[in-house]
Amino acid sequence: MINLTLDFEKPLVELEKRIEELRDFSREKDIDLSEEIATLEKKAEMLRREIFDNLTPWQRVQIARHPRRPTTLDYISLIFDEFIELHGDRAFRDDGAIVGGIASLGGRPVTVVGTQKGRDTKENLARNFGMPHPEGYRKALRLMKQAEKFHRPVVSFVDVVGAYPGVEAEERGQGQIIARNIEEISRLATCIVVVITGEGGSGGALAIGVGDRLLMLENAYFSVISPEGCAAILWKDGSRAQEAADVLKLTAPDMKRLGIVDEVLPEPLGAAHKDREGMARIIKDALIRSIDELSGIPPRRLVERRYARLRRIGEFTVREAAQEEFAEAASAGGDVLRAAGPAGPKGEANR
Amino acid sequence: MPAFKDLFKGKQKYVTVKPTSIQTEQPDGLWSKCTRCGQLTYTRELAHNLLVCHKCGFHFKLSAAQRLAITLDEGSFVEFDSGLVSADPIEFPGYAAKLERTRQATGLEEAVVTGQGTIGGYPVMIGVMDFSFIGASMGSVVGEKVARLFERATRQRVPVVMFCASGGARMQEGVLSLMQMAKTSAACARLSEAGVLYVSVLTNPTTAGVLASFASLGDIIIAEPGALIGFTGQRVIEETIRQKLPPGFQSAEFVLEHGMIDMIVERRDMKKTLASLLALHERRHEAG
Ligand SMILES: [Zn+2]
Numbered sequence: 001m002i003n004l005t006l007d008f009e010k011p012l013v014e015l016e017k018r019i020e021e022l023r024d025f026s027r028e029k030d031i032d033l034s035e036e037i038a039t040l041e042k043k044a045e046m047l048r049r050e051i052f053d054n055l056t057p058w059q060r061v062q063i064a065r066h067p068r069r070p071t072t073l074d075y076i077s078l079i080f081d082e083f084i085e086l087h088g089d090r091a092f093r094d095d096g097a098i099v100g101g102i103a104s105l106g107g108r109p110v111t112v113v114g115t116q117k118g119r120d121t122k123e124n125l126a127r128n129f130g131m132p133h134p135e136g137y138r139k140a141l142r143l144m145k146q147a148e149k150f151h152r153p154v155v156s157f158v159d160v161v162g163a164y165p166g167v168e169a170e171e172r173g174q175g176q177i178i179a180r181n182i183e184e185i186s187r188l189a190t191c192i193v194v195v196i197t198g199e200g201g202s203g204g205a206l207a208i209g210v211g212d213r214l215l216m217l218e219n220a221y222f223s224v225i226s227p228e229g230c231a232a233i234l235w236k237d238g239s240r241a242q243e244a245a246d247v248l249k250l251t252a253p254d255m256k257r258l259g260i261v262d263e264v265l266p267e268p269l270g271a272a273h274k275d276r277e278g279m280a281r282i283i284k285d286a287l288i289r290s291i292d293e294l295s296g297i298p299p300r301r302l303v304e305r306r307y308a309r310l311r312r313i314g315e316f317t318v319r320e321a322a323q324e325e326f327a328e329a330a331s332a333g334g335d336v337l338r339a340a341g342p343a344g345p346k347g348e349a350n351r
Numbered sequence: 352m353p354a355f356k357d358l359f360k361g362k363q364k365y366v367t368v369k370p371t372s373i374q375t376e377q378p379d380g381l382w383s384k385c386t387r388c389g390q391l392t393y394t395r396e397l398a399h400n401l402l403v404c405h406k407c408g409f410h411f412k413l414s415a416a417q418r419l420a421i422t423l424d425e426g427s428f429v430e431f432d433s434g435l436v437s438a439d440p441i442e443f444p445g446y447a448a449k450l451e452r453t454r455q456a457t458g459l460e461e462a463v464v465t466g467q468g469t470i471g472g473y474p475v476m477i478g479v480m481d482f483s484f485i486g487a488s489m490g491s492v493v494g495e496k497v498a499r500l501f502e503r504a505t506r507q508r509v510p511v512v513m514f515c516a517s518g519g520a521r522m523q524e525g526v527l528s529l530m531q532m533a534k535t536s537a538a539c540a541r542l543s544e545a546g547v548l549y550v551s552v553l554t555n556p557t558t559a560g561v562l563a564s565f566a567s568l569g570d571i572i573i574a575e576p577g578a579l580i581g582f583t584g585q586r587v588i589e590e591t592i593r594q595k596l597p598p599g600f601q602s603a604e605f606v607l608e609h610g611m612i613d614m615i616v617e618r619r620d621m622k623k624t625l626a627s628l629l630a631l632h633e634r635r636h637e638a639g
Binding site: 163165166167169170171172173174175176178179180182183184186187202203206207210222223224225229230233234247248249250254255258260306307310311313314315316317318319320330 | 415416419420423428430434435436437438440441443444464466490491492494495498520521522524525526527528529530531532533534536537538539540541543544558559560562563564565566567568581582583587588591592596600601609610611
């Protein structure tokens, strides 16, 4: 049984239950309780606002992972007039954790790709909980190259906890395919709009997450490592994920502030899963707007802009180069001992 | 050019290694113990074997300075961008102090050293990652220095040799470190389009975000014997599949067998292999 109520929603859910009970009671006994119900509904509305206006990063992560959160295929069916799904990477197999195809966005043909989580246990097994293998990423790249060939914009939906961490994924080059995808997508000569709809899990998200316009849902997250993984490294305690979510700066507003995403798309009150149609409308509007703007730019210029966009990400300081000692050691010419410097042959202290 | 082995003759002049910095069983640091086979070797002898165990062939990690010294022609190295230092962009707990401690302990400013030099007389742009600097993790500075190196190489049409080693992205810089994967890969794409050779050398260990970006994008990918090469950490995989991983999983030999790299080259043959590759890619007179 999947728990659909998040901890911080409990007071709200209990209140909603009480309202429901009063309604039933009023109906059964034919007693007018409309005043009491209205008061409680007002209270519920206030509580809902209070909760969702003050979400902590960890609460957002939980919302992003909510089992009822709309998936890529849900959005595809709500946003596009038509969708023809295409399958396979032409090399190994069809990975269900990545979906893609050709769609019509308000009459304009576009290529759509995205990670796909299952909506129940059975689906999740088929889709590997939305965690792609290398062939999934290869399929996404194939479809993007096809979009380039036919001058179609690309829409990429990202909702993935991470690339699948398995033996076969390693054997088939998970790291290599992610690198290849990023390299190829960085120079794809057609416009790309990325929508981070739920989880933006590290390299597994970035492999289909490079584009000209990045949109991010209000309660989605994007991070170099999962909060659990960060907590395990930092405090040797994966259960401190809540604190890790705070320090990682992984929310949509953080991404906007850091210059990673262009636009944060507001979610309906109570988050995307409470109003799928409403959420889809907001995404659709933003997609149409973005593609209208981008499709006027010549492909070569788009690629230049995309490079410039990636190129400026990062923060560092520049100080006077004071490394003469290092240069001397490095130029020693083939002598490991003389070049050892202060670090020395450390052996394998870090393994 | 002198024979490669001659470069290591008669260099027993002095030792600058601080004894305490050597991982050995002996307090005076005269001896080093092999991580793999446990063999005790006179440290100076180990160094003259390029920090490769005589008994089992285990390749110890090298510092950036050591790698440059045994790879480039003597006196040819000129460093780039040494003044780029990490900020603390997301004010991550303990990061500023960790950086300072690491700088003190290693004498390095960051986890990658970049510059130019010659190998067997052939000019190269070279980058070397140093695992002793926060596991050679990639943050903003590593990403920036690598991207600048690729850009310089693209402009000057000089081949790139990158000695990779890394535990992955630098968590302490949050998503900015993740995005360095995109920045460096995009810079690789431009180098590639300019038709300039890029040789990536994967040393122990090359993993996660660095493997999933520029390390995997070489025209030619070489690995040192026994190097750990993989995207996901072994502990995470074992927790996922609830099984022990077989020995040799994610080794250089394993990824060669699975078609992910071109060749495994022992440390003592690395320089001449690189020189041969550079010679074979020397730009001919570009007529028309
Ligand atoms: Zn040994």
